């Protein structure tokens with residue numbers, strides 16, 4: 280099952296990695312697809328690649344990434360247990376905030392990734408991913424730490440790990456939120472043990488993933504995406520494994 284998802288993700292990666300649909304395509308060094316376990320039960324979503332991510336083509340490899348690793352470890356996970364992606368796949372110059380038009384163009388890629396991985400929990404990190412996934416303009420301050428049910432998944436908004444770099448005391452809050460993620464996952468089949476999900480309507484959110492819009496993306500020949508073909512992948516198990524690891528897909 281997970282292998283099937285990995286192949287689908289890989290195919291999707293090669294289809295969209297040459298995207299030039301918004302102006303960020305011209306200034307990026309690398310397209311940052313996201314990485315991790317293609318069969319993950321949890322998907323973490325950040326904002327956009329920063330300088331290190333842009334240079335290495337991988338998400339969360341800078342200081343914020345170290346904090347994320349520490350938080351994952353605090354609940355017994357590492358990167359190969361989860362999938363990590365961003366709202367935007369390319370770095371905004373000088374790490375400026377993403378523009379609404381960029382998010383609106385790029386979001387179909389993230390939504391397609393979620394559709395393929397089909398996680399139980401989506402953890403949105405910071406304002407942009409939270410507002411996108413919950414389809415709201417309510418501030419992250421009001422949404423942080425609450426649990427929402429959207430379609431068949433739980434969504435938990437938390438602060439972006441980079442917030443700790445400016446306000447170290449936020450690490451404790453993030454750690455508590457990570458414990459909450461673990462509780463949700465451990466009790467997923469017995470939701471009575473989780474405090475009731477919050478009412479989306481109370482936050483002004485409609486919580487639509489818009490997955491239908493992304494559903495036909497792989498076969499949409501009019502999408503404007505440069506559909507690069509991936510390299511011929513060896514069927515040798517070791518070579519295959521190393522290729523997957525290079526792409527950051529487990």
Ligand code: SF4
Pocket residue numbers: 298299300301302303304305367368369381384385
């Ligand atoms: S739409 Fe996304 S992937 Fe395409 S150029 Fe813009 S940021 Fe990059």
